Amino acid sequence: MAPDEIRTSSGADRPLVSVTEFTDPACPWAWGSEPVFRLLKLTLGSRAHWRPVFGILFDEDDDPAPDPAAEARWYEGFIREVTAHTDAPYAPRLHWLTRSSLPASLAAKAARSQGAEVAERVLRRLRESTFVLGTPADTPDGIRGVVRGVPGLDIDRLLRELAAQETRNAVRADWTETRRPIPGVLDLDGPGPHPGRAKEVGEHRRYALPTLLFDGPGGRVCVPGWRPLETYFEAARTAAGDRLPLTPVRLPxxxxxxxxxxxxxxxxxxxxxxxxxxxxxxxxxxxxxxxxxxxxxxxxxxxxxxxxxxxxxxxxxxxxxxxxx
Structure with missing residues (x-):
């Protein structure tokens, strides 16, 4: 759903705010942001349309590491540094650094055709393959093994759609969108430890992961990097033109x-x-x-x-x- 469509919507059953989430299954900051994003989604409910965009942190044509074991140890240390801020779980050992986050992103994108709830559970399993198991799901067989048993998921359909050119085109469009950041994050000098300044990647600049864009009748608000809970809620209120009183919804x-x-x-x-x-x-x-x-x-x-x-x-x-x- 396009932002303009949301801005002109007046029906009570139509989303008031569009949320675009730039993410990657292998990103430890995105993994650490799951609690806040889950709470935000729960609180916003049907008042928001939430769209994940997969930025491909590790691409399939990246140069292979000269020492994969040393690279895995380095990334394992990076994950632990991030979790010092996020308090998220991490695997006792990262057995390898994902060869490419493209396969997992293709799977997460393909799962959308089976419903938002199924897709969220698939993406969660894919994240956990890295951050709980330490064995990233970066092949079709690895993906099959990790997502087996997801309620409502047709695995054979998922793997067929994962391999389809249409899905690859959609994820490549995500790759491109992630590398067209808004000017406000290009030279951002915000608070640490992950302020969200756009990253230089080869000849491109891309959004830091995760980054959320809120679009609505109040305009566009960007929340990049690692931010406090209230920052996200305030961004949603602003994008909604102050028409969205928000009190966090919590469950037993x-x-x-x-x-x-x-x-x-x-x-x-x-x-x-x-x-x-x-x-x-x-x-x-x-x-x-x-x-x-x-x-x-x-x-x-x-x-x-x-x-x-x-x-x-x-x-x-x-x-x-x-x-x-």
Whole structure:
């Protein structure tokens, strides 16, 4: 949906704000932003149209690393530096740096044809392949293994559409859009640790990942990099022309786990304001706090790559997850 279409919309059932999210499945800042973005999506609900744009952090024609093992250790260290700010989980070991984030981006794009909820769950599994398992899903077989058991997902259809030229064209259009940043982020000198200044990549400048663009009757607002929760809510209000009073919507922990099926410690704290995982939640230990799974999700993943790479342990009703505070 184009921004102009949203601006002229007057029906109560039509989105008031368009949100464009520049992202990549392999970006640790994007992974760390998941709690805030989930809360923002939940709060905005049908008042916003949310569109992910895949910027391709690691492209298929990038020069291969002369020492892949050393490159993986470097990126593993970078992930841990980022999580010092985001408190997101990370894999105990990154077994390799993704060969290219194009396959995962193609899969995330292809999943959109099966519905927004399915697509969100596919993208989440793809992120977790790097940041929970340490084995990025960067081949069709790897993608198949990681997304097996996603409710409502037709895997064979996903893999067919992933390989289709139409999907590749759509992701390449995302690549181009990401490399046409608005002037306001070109020389941005904002607060650290990730202010969101456009990155120089070869002959191009691209949006820092993640970056959100809010479009609505109040105009366009850009929120790049790593920013506080209230910055995103204020951007949504401004783009809506102050027609969008926003109070963060939070859920009971059991309802949040039912909705998202997978929660990190920071998500449990932000989305529910509870410190304890709900009764029956299943814990996967990472190198930095747990990942909590809905029991049905844990059973579904028992047939996936997750069953091989992670130890799943039942959690008591009142156990407090490490990494929440």
């Amino acid at each position: 922990a059991a309802a949040a786990l039912e909705r998202w099926r997978s929660l990190t410690g920071p998500e449990l704290a932000l989305l529910t304001e509870e410190l304890a995982a709900p009764a029956g939640a299943v814990r996967i230990d990472t190198g930095h706090g747990p990942l909590w799974l809905h029991p049905d999700e844990a059973r579904a993943r028992a047939q996936s790559t997750f069953a091989v790479k992670a130890q799943v342990v039942e959690v008591s009703d009142n156990e407090t997850p490490r990494g929440v505070h």
